[in-house]
Each structure stands twice: as structure tokens, then as C-alpha cells.
Amino acid sequence: MERLAQYESLLLKWQRSINLVAKSTLDQLWQRHMLDSAQLANLAPDSARCWIDLGSGGGFPGLVIAILLRDRPGFRMHLVESDQRKGIFMREVIRETGAPAEVHTARIENFARETDLKPDVVSARALAAMDRIIEWAHPLFGPETIGLFLKGQGLEDELTSARKGWIFEETVIPSLSDPSGSVLQLRGLHGADR
DSSP states (O other), X not given: OHHXXXXXXXXXXXXXXXXXXXXXXXXXXXXXXXXXHHTTGGGSOTTOOEEEEESOTTTXXXXXXXXXXXXXXXXXXXXXXXXXXXXXXXXXXXXXXTOSXXXXXXXXXXXXXXXXXXXXXXXXXXXXXXXXXXXXXXXXXXXXXXXXEEEOTTHHHHHHHXXXXXXXXXXXXXXSSOTTOEEEEEEEEEETTX
């Protein structure tokens, strides 16, 4: 909790000059951002060591998870964010909290195509529609990779659209932080033509 409080303090300080989260959500930071992100830590396998968070923005959910799993041996969070200012902010949080994380300042599609990392988990929050997320993330998926995606209303329509080009097994888990939200867990992702 102390490290999450450090994160909160840094976010509130940096928020004055960089839009890290919607200003309208600042008074609900713990519910809307911290808890929303933290719920993913319990949905990942205990064996997960390499986690890639796409479009990390102000660090949600990736930094929260890295702080929570800080003491897991060999754990490393990879935060992918194209905005350099947000990357600098996340590096400061990592330095202050000792979170086992690394920031990759790159566009998601370039990072996914060029990295040698083989993640156990890929995550994203408030990034894009599922068909777009899957398009970006699919190069990262191996046979055992799990996707954990925080989604709001309209998920069924997004899944219908995504199934036109992709095959996957999904589990929809009710969100702990938002009654209208859910966590989409994906496994076995591959193109529909394979």
C-alpha cells in the first residue's frame, strides 16, 4: 500500500502538467484506476514472470500490477507506451517504488513485431476495440499466453467483430471496480485462416 500511495502522490503531482488520467476521475483514483488495475494480478497464473502491458499511458494497469507482484521471483512488467512524457513519468514511478518494470517507448504494433519477448500475460486497459487490440497483440501470443483486457460496456459487440478475423477462447469476468465493466480473458489466440 505504501508503494501504491507513492504512485498516487507522483501521479497527482505530474497530472498538473501531463494528462495521465481523466481529471473527472481523480477523486475516484483508488476505485477507478488502482482497484480496476489490481484485479488483474489475481487472474494471472502464479507462474507468470513476463507480462506485457500495451498502451500503458499513466501506468494502468501495468504499474499497479508490477508494484503488487514486486516480490515475485523473476517477475518483469514491460510497459509499452508511445508518448515519451508518459514514459518518463512511468520511469519515475518505477525508480521511486522499485517496481520490477521496464518502459518501452514505442508504437504497439512496432514493438509487438520487433520484440523477442515471449510473455505469459498481455494486458490493456481503455486502449481500443477488441479487434484492434487483438490485431496489435497477436504477434506476442504463444500457445500458453493469456490476454487480460479491462473492458466497459459493448464488449459483446466487440467480440462479435473480433471473431470475424480471429479464433480464441474467452472468459468474461465481472469487474470488481465497475458494475458495467468486465475483464476479458483470452487464450488460444490465432488467425481465423489458420
